[in-house]
Amino acid sequence: AQSVTQLGSHVSVSEGALVLLRCNYSSSVPPYLFWYVQYPNQGLQLLLKYTSAATLVKGINGFEAEFKKSETSFHLTKPSAHMSDAAEYFCAVSGGNTDKLIFGTGTRLQVFP
Amino acid sequence: DTEVTQTPKHLVMGMTNKKSLKCEQHMGHRAMYWYKQKAKKPPELMFVYSYEKLSINESVPSRFSPECPNSSLLNLHLHALQPEDSALYLCASSQAQEGSYGYTFGSGTRLTVV
Numbered sequence: 001a002q003s004v005t006q007l008g009s010h011v012s013v014s015e016g017a018l019v020l021l022r023c024n025y026s027s028s029v030p031p032y033l034f035w036y037v038q039y040p041n042q043g044l045q046l047l048l049k050y051t052s053a054a055t056l057v058k059g060i061n062g063f064e065a066e067f068k069k070s071e072t073s074f075h076l077t078k079p080s081a082h083m084s085d086a087a088e089y090f091c092a093v094s095g096g097n098t099d100k101l102i103f104g105t106g107t108r109l110q111v112f113p
Numbered sequence: 114d115t116e117v118t119q120t121p122k123h124l125v126m127g128m129t130n131k132k133s134l135k136c137e138q139h140m141g142h143r144a145m146y147w148y149k150q151k152a153k154k155p156p157e158l159m160f161v162y163s164y165e166k167l168s169i170n171e172s173v174p175s176r177f178s179p180e181c182p183n184s185s186l187l188n189l190h191l192h193a194l195q196p197e198d199s200a201l202y203l204c205a206s207s208q209a210q211e212g213s214y215g216y217t218f219g220s221g222t223r224l225t226v227v
Contacts, residue, residue: 042221
């Protein structure tokens, strides 16, 4: 069965600092991987996705993620945090024997001035 | 149009009421989804429609009844709900029910059962 694990339910950074949100996946087949962001009282917005093309994926709002098969990781990064980045971030996986999108437990990002 | 529109945004209903949640998209997507999200938790899949046919029901209680009248619309009919059904209900769509497509989510309906 496929799954994703997000390390750290809460991450706090200062404005302008590097953002690193961790996601590790488990899959017996090449996975499709996604990062979504959810602002308070909103739906989820797709930040970026990996679908077996380039391993470094650039998304919206300055975010990017690198697929590392050897580490089974798909960590999300942003060089410089902005106050507006404060939100809940979900890593998700699909593919193989399931078309379902399976979410991690989420990481809440706080950005301090 | 690149949006999924959900109505109403908020809904309060009694345990004996019947209500419906609506979802609409005009992106030509052929797969549509209902998710339930409790506070501080990830979304949980409830139903999947592919080409207007129900393809996945995640063992959801029968008090939740989905309907897909056409390729642009998805409804969730609610009847005799329990207070524990209070949650954010999210609708999503994708080009097809295939793993490589990302989903487009609506902003959700905040449901409170009293």
